[in-house]
Every structure is written in structure tokens, then in C-alpha cells.
Amino acid sequence: MLLFAFANSTARFGSEWATALLYAGLLTLFVPVAARLLSAAPSRQERIGIIVVLAGILYLVKVLRSPVMFTGFDELLHFRTAQDILRTGHLLHGNSLLPISPLYPGLEIITTAVMRLTGLPIFEAGILMLGVARVLFGLALFLFFEEISNSARVGGVAALLYMTNLSFVFFDAQFAYESLALPLGVFGLFIIARRLRRNETQRGATLAIVLTIAAVIVTHHLTSFAVVGFLVLIFLVGFLTKQSVAQRMDLGRIVVFSVAAVLAWLFLIAPTVIYYLSPYTVGAVQQMIGLIFNEAITRPLFTDYAGQGTPIWERVVSLTSVALSLLGLPWGLIALWRRYHGYLTLPHLSLRGVPLNFAGRRSNLLRSDVAPLRRGRLLRALRALAMTPRDAGATESYTGESVIPLALGVASLAYGATLPLRLMPSAAEVSSRSAEFLFLAIAFVLALGPAQRWLSGIVSWKRSAGMTMLATILFIGGFILGAGPAWARLPGPYLVSADLRTIEPESIAAAKWALAYLGPGNRVAADRVNGLLMVSYGLQRPLTDVGDQLDVSPMYFSSEFGEQAQAILDRGHIRYVIVDYRLSTGLPRVGVYFQSVEPSAYLHKTPIPKGALTKFDQLPNMSRVYDSGDVVIFEVHETGRPYVEP
Structure with a gap:
């Protein structure tokens, strides 16, 4: 130890x-x-x-x-399910990142x-x-x-x-x-x-x-x-x-x-x-x-x-x-066959004229060890399997051990x-x-x-x-x-989209701040790991393809905030956008920054451009409400009438 x-x-x-x-x-x-x-x-x-x-x-x-603390991706999802049970006293609450966990x-x-x-x-x-x-x-x-x-x-x-x-x-x-x-x-x-x-x-x-x-x-x-x-x-x-x-x-x-x-x-x-x-x-x-x-x-x-x-x-x-x-x-299967084939009731077969009666003698299964195969070539083992033993055990009562x-x-x-x-x-x-x-x-x-x-x-x-x-x-x-x-296998310094190595104090602090000052249940857009921390420590509602049939990643990959990005905000009724500038420092270790449906998933050759992440500062319908240096939370304005969870 x-x-x-x-x-x-x-x-x-x-x-x-x-x-x-x-x-x-x-x-x-x-x-x-x-x-x-x-x-x-x-x-x-x-x-x-x-x-x-x-x-x-x-x-x-x-x-x-x-x-x-829990640092596994699945661990934090179940951590949220346990929190929901404690908070409400009820089962079967929704989880947008792992919908089947509460079930x-x-x-x-x-x-x-x-x-x-x-x-x-x-x-x-x-x-x-x-x-x-x-x-x-x-x-x-x-x-x-x-x-x-x-x-x-x-x-x-x-x-x-x-x-x-x-x-x-x-x-x-x-x-x-x-x-x-x-x-x-x-x-x-x-x-x-x-x-x-x-x-x-x-x-x-x-x-x-x-x-x-x-x-x-x-x-x-x-x-x-x-x-x-x-x-x-x-x-x-x-x-x-x-x-x-x-x-x-x-x-x-x-x-x-x-x-x-x-x-x-x-x-x-x-x-x-x-x-x-x-x-x-x-x-x-x-x-x-x-x-x-x-x-x-x-x-x-x-x-x-x-x-x-x-x-x-x-x-x-x-x-x-x-x-x-x-x-x-194969060796083990031959030993298994030799030990238990006497209990089978397969029909009388033949192989190149050699009769194979698989009823066989009952093996001595009460021994503490298995009788080993004799030394020799594979042909000997096959010849032993093809032998026609007397049907001495055919009338013995079946004990259920085979x-x-x-x-x-x-x-x-x-x-x-x-x-x-x-x-x-x-x-x-x-x-x-x-x-x-x-x-x-x-x-x-x-x-x-x-x-x-x-x-x-x-x-x-x-x-x-x-x-x-x-x-x-x-x-x-x-x-x-x-x-x-x-x-x-071991803890260590921060890595991009690397689960255990990406879950660190700065992102956890942002999630806890969101719970304390923004309240629970807000619909947010975030990358894979920050979304995980927002749902577990922040009790927020990240939008995902699994839970909402909505991919938010196109908002983050383009250097311009165009009609597609605005459509994602409107369709998802997104209230807050979480941006982690460290995504631009490396390729995702697990193959994706967000989820498996993102553009170039598992095929990324270059990191997300820094400009694609800093563009949110210039948008008139967003304002910065939290900034820790690497992790920034933007509040979205004018996305239509307030959305209420069904």
C-alpha cells in the first residue's frame, strides 16, 4: 500500500x-x-x-x-443521482448526461x-x-x-x-x-x-x-x-x-x-x-x-x-x-469436455466412420482436481474424445453439476x-x-x-x-x-478532455459558484468535462445530444457566431454558456471535446482555435458573469420568452 x-x-x-x-x-x-x-x-x-x-x-x-472525491466520469453522474434522491426524497429524476442512471x-x-x-x-x-x-x-x-x-x-x-x-x-x-x-x-x-x-x-x-x-x-x-x-x-x-x-x-x-x-x-x-x-x-x-x-x-x-x-x-x-x-x-475446453461429456445426451454420430457415442461414462466429478490430459500431440486428445465408452452412467440420476x-x-x-x-x-x-x-x-x-x-x-x-x-x-x-x-492510471497535471486529468479545482469552483449564485436547474452549454461538473457539483442542466438531441459544439468551433450558433441557443433555450479557454491548448485525449456527434469527432488534427473561444466576449446578447482566468460563464440575453422545464 x-x-x-x-x-x-x-x-x-x-x-x-x-x-x-x-x-x-x-x-x-x-x-x-x-x-x-x-x-x-x-x-x-x-x-x-x-x-x-x-x-x-x-x-x-x-x-x-x-x-x-469522485473523479471518474461515470462516478460524478451517479453522484448527481444520489444528490437528487437526498434533495427530493424521490427516485427517477432526470439526468441529461446519463438519462438511464436514475432509472x-x-x-x-x-x-x-x-x-x-x-x-x-x-x-x-x-x-x-x-x-x-x-x-x-x-x-x-x-x-x-x-x-x-x-x-x-x-x-x-x-x-x-x-x-x-x-x-x-x-x-x-x-x-x-x-x-x-x-x-x-x-x-x-x-x-x-x-x-x-x-x-x-x-x-x-x-x-x-x-x-x-x-x-x-x-x-x-x-x-x-x-x-x-x-x-x-x-x-x-x-x-x-x-x-x-x-x-x-x-x-x-x-x-x-x-x-x-x-x-x-x-x-x-x-x-x-x-x-x-x-x-x-x-x-x-x-x-x-x-x-x-x-x-x-x-x-x-x-x-x-x-x-x-x-x-x-x-x-x-x-x-x-x-x-x-x-x-x-481450447485446452480448457478440451478438459471441460473430458470432464462433463458423460452427462450429455447427444445423438449417435460418426466421424469418418468412427462412432462417437457422447453418452459416455460418468466422470468422477467428486475429485478435488481435474484429471489432466495425457502428454502427447493433439491427435491423442482428439482420439480420446472419439472413443466410445460404455454407457455405464446413462441410467444414473442427474445431479445438476454439469x-x-x-x-x-x-x-x-x-x-x-x-x-x-x-x-x-x-x-x-x-x-x-x-x-x-x-x-x-x-x-x-x-x-x-x-x-x-x-x-x-x-x-x-x-x-x-x-x-x-x-x-x-x-x-x-x-x-x-x-x-x-x-x-x-495516475493523477497529474491538467490535460485537455482527459476525464480524471481534466477534473480539477478551477472547474469545480466554477460549478459550485454557479449553484450558489445562479441557482440550480439552469440550461447551460458546456464542453464534456465542464458539463459533467456543472451537472454534478453545480446541479445545472447541460444540453447534450443524448439527453436533448441537441449538439452545442458548433457554437465553439467556429471563429464567428453565425446563424447556426444562434439557432442552437434558441432551440435549446440556453441561459448560460460555459467557456474553458484551455480547450485551445491541446487535442482531446478521449477523442472529443464535447460529445461523439461533434464535427471531426475522434479525428481532430488541431486544437480549437483560441479565437473561436474568445468570440463570446464580443457578442451583444451575452455578458460575462464569472471569470476565473481559464473558465468563463456568459449569461445569454434575449433568447425568447423564459423557458420552463416540463
């Missing part, structure tokens, strides 16, 4: 050693933990303790980056409840609540993987590998709805896995499943879609196994409830989600088609939109981590399809946001395959060190991919 603290402290002063200290801290934390979990020595209780401690400390890595208020409901119980401010209450959620997340991961594998060792290794996904350290530790919904979703899957494997149908388990799924649904749209989609996949895979009719009906009832609850919330409470997600989905599909026909605008890899590149060694490590996952998946592992194997196949999406601006977010869900499957498959193969029997120190090194590459590579460019 001292290394992480020193890294963040020195980074604020631009130290070149900050990044080295950060990586030293990550290695000091992860390497001994990985080595211990990969060994056969720890007891079940020790493995649980290690996973919980690792999850908690990795959460503190994010907290130490911003220890006194999934689970995070804010719990945060405000913690505030009322403890008297803590929003930031401290949110940090405390998410810290507890993160620790429980680590526990839920272990219990879920242990339950479906019947092995504490597999459970620990799979939980460790899950934490190497690119979203774990930063994205799923921020004050945002997925950070709470994901632990709830995994806990719900654990209860369902336990119910299926042990044939438990007690009312208490049923109530826990219903409450957990309901909590996920009211907390985050994507997590609820992912959990319900996986439940549907489990149900469908069950038709290919020796699942009893009673178990199939029991799982079917859970699936029907989950689908009905998700659709009811979506269409009755949150229909805006459809319109919110449509541009991302349509854009991703269009860009994929364009990539196929060599017509798409590709996204620069390992370079931000201002041209700053990633060091070569980081590129090598991150690409190696992806390659290791891709290479390990359907979820088989469903995870199917889900892991989607990983490769998401990687090309990272080449395109709109689709890159789709690829990144899928990692935390797909890694539930990937981590389990990797734990069953390569990890068990190389760690079975008597393990030499060389083999153990090799597996620890591979796990460390997965972790560091995932961290690099998830943390983004070097400037996004």
Missing part, C-alpha cells in the same frame, strides 16, 4: 518514477498471492482469505488514485441509506459501501467457482484469473451501478448453482434467488441482461444433458421470472435504455461491416487521440496476455469475437464492457485446462514459477488494457 500511495503522491507532481512505483506495488501484491493460490498447500479457508484480501487491496488501488437507482438507494445510518457524506458512504461490495464480490467468485467445480483449488485459481480481466481494478471499482450489480449477479449465480447441484428447493433459497435477481435488475441494465442471458443459456444447455424433468422445470421457473422481471422493468420503468443503447449497437454493427469491407475508420491501438503512445513493453505484455487467454481456451460448467464453456467462445471490436471507436466500448461478464466463463475454463494440467501431481518449483509468471502476465496485461493510456 505504501508503494501505491507513493506512486499517486509523486504522480501529482509529474514524477517520472510514479509509474514504476505503481507497477512495483502491483507485482508485490499479485505475485505471492498467485504463487500461493496456484499451489496445492493452502486449505479452503486460506484460499477464501487470500481471495478476499486480494479483492480488497485491489479496490484500494483505485481509491488511492482519488482519495478525497436504475440501486447503487444510490443503498448509498443514501448508508449516509442516513452513519451521517457520512456521499463520497465516504459510497467508498465504504463499494468496499464491502468488493470484498463480498471476491467471496462470491470463489464460492461460485468452487460450487460448480467441486474443488476449492479450482475455485481459488478461477477467482484469481477472473481478477485479471481489464475491468476489475478500475472500472468495476468506481462509484457506478455495475460495481454493485456485478457482485449481486455472481452471488445469485452461486445460489442457483448450489440449488441445481444439490437439488435444494427450500423456500429460503428461492427467496434469495428472487431478491438477488430483483436487486440486479433495479441496479444495472447491462448486468441484468447478462445474468438473465446466461440463465437462458443454462436452461437451453440443460436440454442436451441428463437433467431431470423436475430440475428442468425448477430452472425454467427461475428463467421465466428473470426474463419477465427484466422486460417489465425495461418497458415500464426504463424504456429510455432502448434509445440509449441503440446508437452504440448500431454504430458497432456498422463499423464491423465497414471493417469487413475495408471502409471503416479504425481506432489507433496503444495511442490516445492526442497521439501519445504506449511504451513498447506495455504493448508486448498486453498483447501477450490476450494471446495467453486465446491459446488457453449444466453450468457446460454453459460457461459455450459462453467462453464469444471472447474471440469481441476482440476485433477494439479496432473501432464506437465498438471498442462494447468490447471493453463485455470483459467482466465473459471472464466468468474464461477464468473457469482456464482454471480447468492449463492451470490444472500443469499443477497436477507433484509440482516442481520451476513449473510453479512458470504458472505464476503466466498468471502475472495476464494480470498486468489486463491492467494495462483496462487502465487505458498512461495519463489515465
Whole structure:
């Protein structure tokens, strides 16, 4: 923790050693933990303790980056939603920057409840609540993987590998709805896995499943879609196994409830989600088609939109981590097949005259470890798969322990399809946001395959060190991919349109002044980050394409204030215009100054001209009401009759 603290402290002063200290801290934390979990020595209780401690400390890595306030873009949007609940005592208030945030208020409901119980401010209450959620997340991961594998060792290794996904350290530790919904979703899957494997149908388990799924649904749209989609996949895979009719009906009832609850919330409470997600989905599909026909605008890899590149060694490590996952998946899928294919009820098939009867013998699934593949070429493995074992287990009762592992194997196949999406601006977010869900499957498959193969029997120190090194590459590579460019991993001096590095005291002071002297709810025009601060700290109403179908950016790019700019003022009934002169000092690090529909979005070659920002001083219908040097607020006059929010 001292290394992480020193890294963040020195980074604020631009130290070149900050990044080295950060990586030293990550290695000091992860390497001994990985080595211990990969060994056969720890007891079940020790493995649980290690996973919980690792999850908690990795959460503190994010907290130490911003220890006194929320600085993430999504964090400040949810900060505003929590403020609205506290101010009014009601849910479902509008948010022009993230319209769907108030429609999934689970995070804010719990945060405000913690505030009322403890008297803590929003930031401290949110940090405390998410810290507890993160620790429980680590526990839920272990219990879920242990339950479906019947092995504490597999459970620990799979939980460790899950934490190497690119979203774990930063994205799923921020004050945002997925950070709470994901632990709830995994806990719900654990209860369902336990119910299926042990044939438990007690009312208490049923109530826990219903409450957990309901909590996920009211907390985050994507997590609820992912959990319900996986439940549907489990149900469908069950038709290919020796699942009893009673178990199939029991799982079917859970699936029907989950689908009905998700659709009811979506269409009755949150229909805006459809319109919110449509541009991302349509854009991703269009860009994929364009990539196929060599017509798409590709996204620069390992370079931000201002041209700053990633060091070569980081590129090598991150690409190696992806390659290791891709290479390990087939191995793990073969191990998964060997372990569970005896539960399938596929028809009698043949391959080049060789009969393939997939009913097979029932594997010994009560072992704590997976039987490794024999040494030899791939042909031996395929020959073993093509053998026709006696149907000794065909009449044995189905215990429910194979359907979820088989469903995870199917889900892991989607990983490769998401990687090309990272080449395109709109689709890159789709690829990144899928990692935390797909890694539930990937981590389990990797734990069953390569990890068990190389760690079975008597393990030499060389083999153990090799597996620890591979796990460390997965972790560091995932961290690099998830943390983004070097400037996004640690605090530091101001950068243009760079989220964490753009949220600084001068803009925050302007937003707080607006609330104190202009009052809340004014319709304002602002750039991406100043609009975020105005909505969160200033309680203002920035106009956006997402919330209002209005792009205000053309007012800022032209050196003259023409008819188009005046039309934007009139159409948006804009009362105040916020201008940050620092926008003219550099290119936007995230690709846009305002929003993705602005002119030349993700393709800017030169900064906004200084004259385009200073022109507001000469306009007769605007007057300067606030000036901090870099940030100026102009009041707009004569824009028609006063506009009242509906």
C-alpha cells in the first residue's frame, strides 16, 4: 500500500518514477498471492482469505488514485443521482448526461441509506459501501467457482484469473451501478448453482434467488441482461444433458421470472435504455461491416487521440496476455469436455466412420482436481474424445453439476469475437464492457485446462514459477488494457478532455459558484468535462445530444457566431454558456471535446482555435458573469420568452 500511495503522491507532481512505483506495488501484491493460490498447500479457508484480501487491496488501488472525491466520469453522474434522491426524497429524476442512471437507482438507494445510518457524506458512504461490495464480490467468485467445480483449488485459481480481466481494478471499482450489480449477479449465480447441484428447493433459497435477481435488475441494465442471458443459456444447455424433468422445470421457473422481471422493468420503468443503447449497437454493427469491407475508420491501438503512445513493453505484455487467454481456451475446453461429456445426451454420430457415442461414462466429478490430459500431440486428445465408452452412467440420476460448467464453456467462445471490436471507436466500448461478464466463463475454463494440467501431481518449483509468471502476465496485461493510456492510471497535471486529468479545482469552483449564485436547474452549454461538473457539483442542466438531441459544439468551433450558433441557443433555450479557454491548448485525449456527434469527432488534427473561444466576449446578447482566468460563464440575453422545464 505504501508503494501505491507513493506512486499517486509523486504522480501529482509529474514524477517520472510514479509509474514504476505503481507497477512495483502491483507485482508485490499479485505475485505471492498467485504463487500461493496456484499451489496445492493452502486449505479452503486460506484460499477464501487470500481471495478476499486480494479483492480488497485491489479496490484500494483505485481509491488511492482519488482519495478525497469522485473523479471518474461515470462516478460524478451517479453522484448527481444520489444528490437528487437526498434533495427530493424521490427516485427517477432526470439526468441529461446519463438519462438511464436514475432509472436504475440501486447503487444510490443503498448509498443514501448508508449516509442516513452513519451521517457520512456521499463520497465516504459510497467508498465504504463499494468496499464491502468488493470484498463480498471476491467471496462470491470463489464460492461460485468452487460450487460448480467441486474443488476449492479450482475455485481459488478461477477467482484469481477472473481478477485479471481489464475491468476489475478500475472500472468495476468506481462509484457506478455495475460495481454493485456485478457482485449481486455472481452471488445469485452461486445460489442457483448450489440449488441445481444439490437439488435444494427450500423456500429460503428461492427467496434469495428472487431478491438477488430483483436487486440486479433495479441496479444495472447491462448486468441484468447478462445474468438473465446466461440463465437462458443454462436452461437451453440443460436440454442436451441428463437433467431431470423436475430440475428442468425448477430452472425454467427461475428463467421465466428473470426474463419477465427484466422486460417489465425495461418497458415500464426504463424504456429510455432502448434509445440509449441503440446508437452504440448500431454504430458497432456498422463499423464491423465497414471493417469487413475495408471502409471503416479504425481506432489507433496503444495511442490516445492526442497521439501519445504506449511504451513498447506495455504493448508486448498486453498483447501477450490476450494471446495467453486465446491459446488457453481450447485446452480448457478440451478438459471441460473430458470432464462433463458423460452427462450429455447427444445423438449417435460418426466421424469418418468412427462412432462417437457422447453418452459416455460418468466422470468422477467428486475429485478435488481435474484429471489432466495425457502428454502427447493433439491427435491423442482428439482420439480420446472419439472413443466410445460404455454407457455405464446413462441410467444414473442427474445431479445438476454439469449444466453450468457446460454453459460457461459455450459462453467462453464469444471472447474471440469481441476482440476485433477494439479496432473501432464506437465498438471498442462494447468490447471493453463485455470483459467482466465473459471472464466468468474464461477464468473457469482456464482454471480447468492449463492451470490444472500443469499443477497436477507433484509440482516442481520451476513449473510453479512458470504458472505464476503466466498468471502475472495476464494480470498486468489486463491492467494495462483496462487502465487505458498512461495519463489515465495516475493523477497529474491538467490535460485537455482527459476525464480524471481534466477534473480539477478551477472547474469545480466554477460549478459550485454557479449553484450558489445562479441557482440550480439552469440550461447551460458546456464542453464534456465542464458539463459533467456543472451537472454534478453545480446541479445545472447541460444540453447534450443524448439527453436533448441537441449538439452545442458548433457554437465553439467556429471563429464567428453565425446563424447556426444562434439557432442552437434558441432551440435549446440556453441561459448560460460555459467557456474553458484551455480547450485551445491541446487535442482531446478521449477523442472529443464535447460529445461523439461533434464535427471531426475522434479525428481532430488541431486544437480549437483560441479565437473561436474568445468570440463570446464580443457578442451583444451575452455578458460575462464569472471569470476565473481559464473558465468563463456568459449569461445569454434575449433568447425568447423564459423557458420552463416540463
